[in-house]
Amino acid sequence: AQSVTQPDARVTVSEGASLQLRCKYSYSATPYLFWYVQYPRQGLQMLLKYYSGDPVVQGVNGFEAEFSKSDSSFHLRKASVHWSDSAVYFCAVSRFNTGNYKYVFGAGTRLKVIA
């Protein structure tokens, strides 16, 4: 069965530092990959998605992610974090097979940005 693993439940970084949030997936074929962010008391919002092509995809607010088929990973990066990036980040996978549009989410990584 497909699964998503986010090995870091909590990450703390200083404002202005770089960031990497890790995501590993297990899927029978190359899935579609997503990163979502959840700010306090808000619904999840999509940051970026990967379907095919260039393995590095750009998202909103300076986020990018890199797909690696050999490593079954889709890590999220940002060059310089801001305090407003404090939130919970979820990696998700899906595969739009005929009649199947299910999404599987990881457990999430809670990011805290400190001054």
Next chain:
Amino acid sequence: EAGVTQSPRYAVLQEGQAVSFWCDPISGHDTLYWYQQPRDQGPQLLVYFRDEAVIDNSQLPSDRFSAVRPKGTNSTLKIQSAKQGDTATYLCASSLLGGFNTGQLYFGEGSKLTVL
């Protein structure tokens, strides 16, 4: 464009009571999902619809949970005889298959349920 709307935002129940959650998806979105998100965990799919048809409800505890989307627009998730283990936030999401944004889920703010 209005987003996904859910109500109520909060519900507090005693064990054994019933509750219904309502979701109004983005207009025109054909696919609607209900997720359960326990505290400090990721969303876990309960059921999803394409128009009014249930596509997958294999993760829905059928003895106490039910979900409908009768006209392919709004949806209701009902929990009968709630248990403490049902304490979670219930998220509704919608999407539109086809087009540039295929695959993107749009989430509501969620309905937070506490069962005492």
